Amino acid sequence: MTAAVADVHDDHGPAKGFKRWLFTTNHKDIGTLYLVFSLTMFFVGGAMALVIRSELMTPGLQFVHPEFFNQMTTMHALVMVFGAVMPAFVGLANWMIPMMIGAPDMALPRMNNWSFWILPVAFGMLISTLFLPGGAPASGWTMYPPLVLQTGDAFPFLIFSVHLMGLSSIMGAINIIVTILNMRAPDMWLLKMPMFVWTWLITAYLLIAVMPVLAGAVTMLLTDQFFGTSFFLAAGGGDPVMFQHIFWFFGHPEVYIMILPAFGVVSEIIPTFSRKPLFGHDSMVYAASSIAFLSFIVWAHHMFTVGMPLSGQLFFMFATMLIAVPTGVKIFNWVATMWRGAMTFETPMLFSLAFVFLFTIGGFSGLMLAVAPADIQYHDTYFVVAHFHYVLVPGSIFAIMAAAYYWLPKWTGYMYNEAAGKLHFWLSTIFVNLTFFPMHFLGLAGMPRRIPDYSTQFTDFNTMASVGAMGFGLSQLVFIYVLLTSKKGARATDRVWEAPRGLEWTVPSPAPYHTFDTPPKVRVAQESFE
């Protein structure tokens, strides 16, 4: 098998120098570009988080002006959501999906190059607003009018950069759908596809449906600001609440765009380190599809306090609670996969286990927020901040870390430093809980979000959270150490781990520049895993 897929294209391998990266159409190169960009944005967004947590370490104003604090909360969210988490999953998709389905590359390689190179332009433009008169956007990542229309010179930069991020995501999603539907190896039927591929297929459909909705919303903001329309301006007969409906019609599926690929990653890793096939593969597919469908009909749970008819509150409350059912199917399937498995606890497995446990905590606080009358108390408090950070940090970001450790030997050809990986895991897990768990108590006690100062009764938990955030930030330097020393370990075998399944483990480590020029025989590969 290995010989059949070995690099037979030495005559047109990678170009040399910066041209390789600027003009590349190779899915592995583009995957690497996405992952490096995402890691950079993770540190930029993380630095912004540390500005926020430094200011909140003690009551009173100490380091930054309140206006700059608002800019930091807005930019931290935009950078982390669109610059760190989403590109990381697109990078993993670029690297792994063609290899997992036995395709030689993505279906539309030139568009793939464009999808990536739009991103640095978009974020260069967005981050440059920090240096403009009036500073960066400060109205929150939700960009609610009329507040966002008070943004200074940064406003058109914000709108254009959001358009570009959307364009990049849509082109990436089209590429992924087209690749999966048209370029699978002959025996790779849809229900045989690995869960990472399935979750990405569903995610790509979500992206195509909702990124244009965000683009439409910000286009209307642009015309309200500069072309005299009144889509969202009450004075001109417009409706600011309509923006919130449109934004959250995008925003809620966006949450699942950031978590479904994480489900896919965990569904690859847990079977490998439990030495058992994934329990209930097909039910996982149906559960992910159900979550995607339900994500379209729950958006108004973000706006219970805006006011809506009782029937609306009941509908959105129950529809939201319904998501717990397919999510529960997934959690129980992961647990059933581990049941009586010969488990070992290498770094990817540790991150995956922490994901299952800590994401579930975030899920439960989500259920609490779904209860309309209770949400009116929780709304705009730190309880919400605790909830979404639990699903995004020990949720999405831990899954990205797990994926990086899991596939790193396949990418580099060397085993990473396992001791450093475990240190990274334990420090991250301790500090992530120290950062975000106290925020539940702050929220329940009534501390509002997005403020640079607070009442002295909230001091202790805020200090804990700030110490935790700084510890979490420093812990990530261990990950940089692992990456920098990633070619100093033992040579990785083709299979890398003891019991992985999937076509990507049939190619050599490191994966050759071109793989699967000849379609692989899926059945033969599968028999080799038995």
Next chain:
Amino acid sequence: MRNDSEQRKNIRRTALIMGGIAIAFYLGFILMGVLNA
């Protein structure tokens, strides 16, 4: 099998359908704003 014209046609068709859906959602939501205003 891989690079035959049938596969290229399918790739192009799928890409166009997906791009069309994206454009329809974009224009559709702006139209909703126009009708609501």
